[in-house]
Amino acid sequence: METTLKGRRIVVGITGSIAAYKACELIRRLTEAGAEVQTVLTEHATAFIGEQTLLTLSNRRVLTDLFSTGERWEPEHIAVADWADACLIAPATANIIGKLAAGIADDLLSSLVLAMRCPVTIAPAMNAAMYENPIVQANIQKLKEHGYNFVEPESGYLACGYEGKGRLAATETLVAAVAKLLTHA
Numbered sequence: 493m494e495t496t497l498k499g500r501r502i503v504v505g506i507t508g509s510i511a512a513y514k515a516c517e518l519i520r521r522l523t524e525a526g527a528e529v530q531t532v533l534t535e536h537a538t539a540f541i542g543e544q545t546l547l548t549l550s551n552r553r554v555l556t557d558l559f560s561t562g563e564r565w566e567p568e569h570i571a572v573a574d575w576a577d578a579c580l581i582a583p584a585t586a587n588i589i590g591k592l593a594a595g596i597a598d599d600l601l602s603s604l605v606l607a608m609r610c611p612v613t614i615a616p617a618m619n620a621a622m623y624e625n626p627i628v629q630a631n632i633q634k635l636k637e638h639g640y641n642f643v644e645p646e647s648g649y650l651a652c653g654y655e656g657k658g659r660l661a662a663t664e665t666l667v668a669a670v671a672k673l674l675t676h677a
Contacts, residue, residue, distance in 0.1 A: 496671040498526030503572060503579040503608075505601045506546075508536020510651040511583035511617035511660035515541065518582060519549045521667050530555065530572060532601045534588070558600040569600055573607035580670050581605070582643075583617030583660045586628045592640070593631035611673045613641040615666055620656025643669045 502522055506515045515531070522529050529550040533543065543554040558569065581588060581601070588601065592614075597603040605612055614635065616623060623629075623645060632642060643666055646659040661669075 496675050500577045501528045503530045503576045505532045505581040506537045507534045507585040507588045509583040509585050509617045512537050512540035514660050517663045534601050569604040576610050579612045582615035584614045586618050586622050589631050593634045615643040615661050616645050617660035618658050619652050620654050620658040623658045
């Protein structure tokens with residue numbers, strides 16, 4: 493796996509789920525395997541995880557704003573989309589899944605993903621009832637039909653106090669999914 497990820501450019505999109513804290517270990521594991529990791533936080537993700545932590549783990553500026561100009565002007569969502577070899581959204585909320593399925597690009601992450609030509613993997617994390625909702629399942633199916641990859645959530649105790657399918661997949665599972673995808677890309 494390490495050789496598959498060495499030098500590969502991976503965007504990790506983090507959305508507003510309590511599982512966002514697990515992205516820290518994910519980013520650490522990807523960078524240890526030699527990948528360059530660009531993190532993108534949604535506005536709601538910033539309520540769960542700080543930019544400084546992600547900057548330290550990835551050694552790259554954390555992207556949060558669609559209209560940020562950075563050091564030089566360029567349409568950042570297009571530049572990052574062109575840069576990436578793969579994208580992993582982990583955790584992915586029902587919100588981002590719905591936006592992507594409907595083609596809505598109203599923040600940096602959704603705009604970036606819709607501009608990507610590289611493989612995109614989505615790792616849902618949410619309340620079990622939300623995950624099982626027929627609308628969410630239809631959105632997932634629609635994205636699968638359009639070539640998006642999914643890593644199924646795990647079953648277990650959820651932060652909301654429920655038990656069921658909705659936990660973000662284990663870090664090892666997510667890293668392996670990206671490595672497998674890049675092996676076939």
